[in-house]
Amino acid sequence: MSRVWKLHANVNTDEIIPGRYNVTTDRSQLGRYCLCEVRPDFPENVKPGDIIVAESNFGCGSSREHAPVALQAAGIKAVIAPTFARIFYRNAINVGLPLLICPEAVEAAGDGDDAEVDIESGSIRVRQQTYQAAPVPPFVQRIAEAGGILEFIRRYGWEGI
Amino acid sequence: MGTLIEEIFSRKLDRRVHAGEIVVAPVDYAMSHDNTTPLAIESFEKLNRPLWDPDRVIVVFDHMVPAPTPQAAELHQRIRAFIAANGITKVFTEGICHQVMVEKGLVRPGDIVVGADSHSCTYGALGAFGTGMGSTDVAVVFATGKTWFRVPETIRVNISGSLRPGVFAKDTVLRLAAVLGVDGATYQSLEFGGPAVEAMGLSDRMTLSNMAVEMGAKAGLIEPSQGILAYVEDRSGGPASTVRATPDARYVRTVDLDISSLEPQVACPSEVSNVVDVGSVEGEHIDQVFIGTCTNGRFEDLQQAASILSGRRVSPRTRLVVTPASSEVYLAALKSGAIAALVQAGAQITTPGCGPCIGRHQGVLGAGERGLTTQNRNFRGRMGHPDSQLFLASPATAAATAVEGVITDPRRFLS
Numbered sequence: 224m225s226r227v228w229k230l231h232a233n234v235n236t237d238e239i240i241p242g243r244y245n246v247t248t249d250r251s252q253l254g255r256y257c258l259c260e261v262r263p264d265f266p267e268n269v270k271p272g273d274i275i276v277a278e279s280n281f282g283c284g285s286s287r288e289h290a291p292v293a294l295q296a297a298g299i300k301a302v303i304a305p306t307f308a309r310i311f312y313r314n315a316i317n318v319g320l321p322l323l324i325c326p327e328a329v330e331a332a333g334d335g336d337d338a339e340v341d342i343e344s345g346s347i348r349v350r351q352q353t354y355q356a357a358p359v360p361p362f363v364q365r366i367a368e369a370g371g372i373l374e375f376i377r378r379y380g381w382e383g384i
Numbered sequence: 385m386g387t388l389i390e391e392i393f394s395r396k397l398d399r400r401v402h403a404g405e406i407v408v409a410p411v412d413y414a415m416s417h418d419n420t421t422p423l424a425i426e427s428f429e430k431l432n433r434p435l436w437d438p439d440r441v442i443v444v445f446d447h448m449v450p451a452p453t454p455q456a457a458e459l460h461q462r463i464r465a466f467i468a469a470n471g472i473t474k475v476f477t478e479g480i481c482h483q484v485m486v487e488k489g490l491v492r493p494g495d496i497v498v499g500a501d502s503h504s505c506t507y508g509a510l511g512a513f514g515t516g517m518g519s520t521d522v523a524v525v526f527a528t529g530k531t532w533f534r535v536p537e538t539i540r541v542n543i544s545g546s547l548r549p550g551v552f553a554k555d556t557v558l559r560l561a562a563v564l565g566v567d568g569a570t571y572q573s574l575e576f577g578g579p580a581v582e583a584m585g586l587s588d589r590m591t592l593s594n595m596a597v598e599m600g601a602k603a604g605l606i607e608p609s610q611g612i613l614a615y616v617e618d619r620s621g622g623p624a625s626t627v628r629a630t631p632d633a634r635y636v637r638t639v640d641l642d643i644s645s646l647e648p649q650v651a652c653p654s655e656v657s658n659v660v661d662v663g664s665v666e667g668e669h670i671d672q673v674f675i676g677t678c679t680n681g682r683f684e685d686l687q688q689a690a691s692i693l694s695g696r697r698v699s700p701r702t703r704l705v706v707t708p709a710s711s712e713v714y715l716a717a718l719k720s721g722a723i724a725a726l727v728q729a730g731a732q733i734t735t736p737g738c739g740p741c742i743g744r745h746q747g748v749l750g751a752g753e754r755g756l757t758t759q760n761r762n763f764r765g766r767m768g769h770p771d772s773q774l775f776l777a778s779p780a781t782a783a784a785t786a787v788e789g790v791i792t793d794p795r796r797f798l799s
């Protein structure tokens with residue numbers, strides 16, 4: 224079971240990890256300040272395996288990779304949204320934070336709900352209903368399966384595409 | 385047979401490339417700065433490969449200069465060790481990365497330039513495909529000289545008419561943000577054109593392209609004019625060839641913007657698309673005005689501000705921080721007398737770089753304070769305390785606001 228943290232539209236990377244706190248690459252530091260201003264209750268109460276469910280354009284703003292790293296360090300298992308900002312999307316795949324695109328699940332889920340998410344199949348169960356996330360483009364799937372772009376390049380190089 | 389982006393990729397890959405394709409492309413330059421290099425170093429070291437080309441990797445110290453905390457200084461040490469160990473030659477500490485990249489001739493029409501910074505889309509102002517990426521993606525470029533892209537669809541933005549006095553490129557792009565919304569161009573690219581854009585100089589073009597990412601766009605391209613080509617040749621010391629969209633290029637959407645009757649614009653807290661005519665927020669109290677950043681910290685911007693502040697004083701009800709975008713800008717503004725005029729008016733001039741734009745140092749906001757700034761984003765807490773608010777506007781509106789201490793239409797100061 225994963226607790227749902229429901230967030231608004233256009234959550235930006237300054238909100239995910241404010242500029243004042245990303246002067247580090249220390250994961251536990253980043254996790255501690257993750258979402259600390261928009262959801263002051265988040266850093267204290269988030270549990271490993273929880274999920275973020277957000278409205279559209281999640282992760283807009285700066286290119287800071289600290290954002291998906293901070294979410295991951297805070298214990299977030301996956302983020303579900305109808306759309307993601309482009310740079311955040313790449314960064315999340317690169318660091319191995321699963322993103323699921325599923326507008327129906329976003330509409331259904333409320334803050335504090337329990338949800339069951341199967342990353343591999345993309346199935347999301349919340350409020351007694353099961354939803355199916357959009358399929359991931361095959362190329363992106365391969366990077367994700369490798370565990371991120373570093374491992375992909377190490378294993379296959381660019382010829383792997 | 386394509387948009388500017390399709391033409392650039394087709395030329396680079398030596399075959400016809402269309403929007404929607406995923407391609408692996410060679411990169412001309414890869415840039416990272418003092419905020420994103422540390423994570424890039426960690427990723428780069430995990431790859432365990434030599435640097436692809438020490439002359440094509442650029443590191444700029446701009447987000448925290450001079451180091452405001454021991455923690456920042458320690459990050460700088462780590463970056464310097466990386467630079468030394470890998471023989472990186474293009475290292476700069478003289479302004480904001482995007483400004484410095486352009487001034488140093490590292491952005492040329494038709495090139496592919498990636499940066500570990502979201503406003504790398506600024507390079508579109510010179511007809512280059514510039515885009516922002518995360519540190520790990522850039523680290524992969526450091527090691528291989530290549531990256532993957534999904535060639536984006538393009539929204540064509542045709543801008544016509546001419547701006548009235550007191551209205552600027554910044555007002556134009558804020559209006560566009562209101563039209564498109566903050567995710568109106570996600571996964572897509574913007575291509576600016578039309579008579580108003582053709583007439584624009586480099587500084588104004590950079591203001592437009594810089595803000596493409598605020599609408600979610602991957603890039604914001606402009607076909608280079610003769611003036612831009614001459615600038616690039618001068619700065620890069622080599623020939624610059626132009627790049628053009630073909631007349632039969634296919635766009636996902638065309639937006640026509642006539643700017644003839646545009647008023648000065650203000651983006652209100654805390655979304656870039658929350659834009660109104662200055663008249664509807666005139667009189668709102670502002671605690672701090674900030675003129676600077678990669679959007680509007682150039683010589684032309686400081687001149688505009690100085691022309692309003694010259695012979696006047698910053699209102700005792702507010703404060704004014706000015707950060708030239710680069711040392712070159714700083715020197716030019718010293719020479720022209722703009723800096724003297726600003727200092728005499730009561731402005732505090734800070735070191736070229738990002739300054740308070742990301743809320744780290746050199747003029748951050750306290751709880752409950754309101755700033756009016758020439759930067760590109762007004763996210764909550766961006767410039768300091770989470771309970772501070774930001775308005776975005778042109779340097780002229782910022783200067784007029786500094787004089788009055790409340791949001792003010794710059795046209796009140798036109799002589």
Ligand code: SF4
Pocket residue numbers: 447480481482501503677678679737738741742759760
């Ligand atoms: S000036 Fe602001 S927006 Fe521009 S690169 Fe620096 S921090 Fe980013």
